Amino acid sequence: MKNLSIQKTTNPMSKPAPGEALGFGRVFTDHMLIMEYDKGIGWHDARIVPYGPISMSPASTCLHYAQETFEGLKAYAAEDGRILLFRPEENFKRLNLSNDRICIPRLDEEFCVESLKELIKLDKEWVPRQEGSSLYIRPFVIGNESRLGVKDADNYLYMVLLSPSGAYYPEGLKPVKIYVEENFVRAVRGGMGFAKTGGNYASSMLAQHTAHEKGYSQVLWLDGVEKKYVGEVGAMNIFFVIDNEVLAPELDGSILAGITRKSIIELLKSKGYKVTERKIAIQEVADAADAGKLQECFGSGTAAVISPVGELKWGEKVMVINNNEIGPIAQYAYDTLTGIQWGRLEGPEGWVQEVCRL
Ligand SMILES: *Cc1c(COP(=O)(O)O)cnc(C)c1O
Numbered sequence: 001m002k003n004l005s006i007q008k009t010t011n012p013m014s015k016p017a018p019g020e021a022l023g024f025g026r027v028f029t030d031h032m033l034i035m036e037y038d039k040g041i042g043w044h045d046a047r048i049v050p051y052g053p054i055s056m057s058p059a060s061t062c063l064h065y066a067q068e069t070f071e072g073l074k075a076y077a078a079e080d081g082r083i084l085l086f087r088p089e090e091n092f093k094r095l096n097l098s099n100d101r102i103c104i105p106r107l108d109e110e111f112c113v114e115s116l117k118e119l120i121k122l123d124k125e126w127v128p129r130q131e132g133s134s135l136y137i138r139p140f141v142i143g144n145e146s147r148l149g150v151k152d153a154d155n156y157l158y159m160v161l162l163s164p165s166g167a168y169y170p171e172g173l174k175p176v177k178i179y180v181e182e183n184f185v186r187a188v189r190g191g192m193g194f195a196k197t198g199g200n201y202a203s204s205m206l207a208q209h210t211a212h213e214k215g216y217s218q219v220l221w222l223d224g225v226e227k228k229y230v231g232e233v234g235a236m237n238i239f240f241v242i243d244n245e246v247l248a249p250e251l252d253g254s255i256l257a258g259i260t261r262k263s264i265i266e267l268l269k270s271k272g273y274k275v276t277e278r279k280i281a282i283q284e285v286a287d288a289a290d291a292g293k294l295q296e297c298f299g300s301g302t303a304a305v306i307s308p309v310g311e312l313k314w315g316e317k318v319m320v321i322n323n324n325e326i327g328p329i330a331q332y333a334y335d336t337l338t339g340i341q342w343g344r345l346e347g348p349e350g351w352v353q354e355v356c357r358l
Contacts, residue, residue: 079343176310296330
């Protein structure tokens with residue numbers, strides 16, 4: 001590929017054995033991608049190099065002012081040996097929207113997709129083949145100028161790491177318990193809730209930690225102004241099924257526009273379900289639960305694909321949903337989307353791209 005140099009490792013690492021528990025994001029492949037930006041020059045010196053530590057100034061701007069954006073997507077090994085990517089251009093489009101928000105220079109989206117494919121080809125033996133496992137891909141950008149003044153940086157690094165990761169549900173899809181957060185907020189309109197940036201995660205950690213201690217797996221964020229409307233869950237978007245209608249909070253700038261969310265909406269609509277994106281008050285959800293009309297609730301994101309919610313706790317109120325079991329719409333969305341991603345089902349044109357064969 002033009003403008004991409006490749007330095008292969010002379011010291012390959014040992015790959016996890018088939019069947020070994022991989023967990024998430026702890027094992028990395030032999031290579032990584034790195035590219036630099038300097039003001040006046042632009043992005044340059046894209047290269048694939050052996051995976052390893054990088055050196056940087058302790059005054060690097062990202063360490064002090066959190067000028068950082070990231071993405072998360074996966075490569076899947078199909079049974080017939082194809083390595084597949086799911087809508088990767090959507091991730092790099094979103095990376096640029098995140099970049100715009102915090103003054104990081106835009107990347108060439110096509111180059112990002114193509115260079116990612118080269119990296120995966122080189123490390124294709126690392127794509128796990130066990131059912132449900134995949135190669136998690138983490139592109140990210142950091143401000144990397146050595147200066148303590150508060151200002152967008154003149155220098156940046158773009159990097160891509162690959163991490164073989166285990167099945168999210170080794171024991172099958174189990175509904176989770178979610179805590180509706182009423183004190184802390186994650187983002188406000190006009191803030192950076194729509195951007196995939198580390199700062200949003202830093203601000204969410206205390207609430208997440210507290211919810212964990214109370215026995216809940218994640219928090220459901222409400223809007224940051226009135227704390228009335230449902231936003232999203234931790235690293236997932238949220239759906240409700242009320243009275244046979246699928247509801248998703250509208251993209252109001254304070255929630256992340258999930259690619260899984262978008263894909264689910266498209267799939268459910270084409271299957272004939274009524275799907276509506278709008279403001280959803282938490283009171284409306286509670287009223288529906290009381291009236292026996294809250295049929296399903298589930299989260300969506302690249303990591304879990306679908307995460308059924310079995311219990312929602314809002315103040316003193318506990319809503320148990322669908323007897324704490326996954327509902328038919330969540331199951332349909334999960335089966336269809338994972339079927340497409342692993343190459344078992346034909347998806348809409350262009351959703352799945354072949355990188356190479358094993
Ligand atoms: C990444 C992310 C999601 C899910 O997005 P997908 O593209 O579906 O993986 C949802 N919410 C937040 C805050 C996220 O960072």
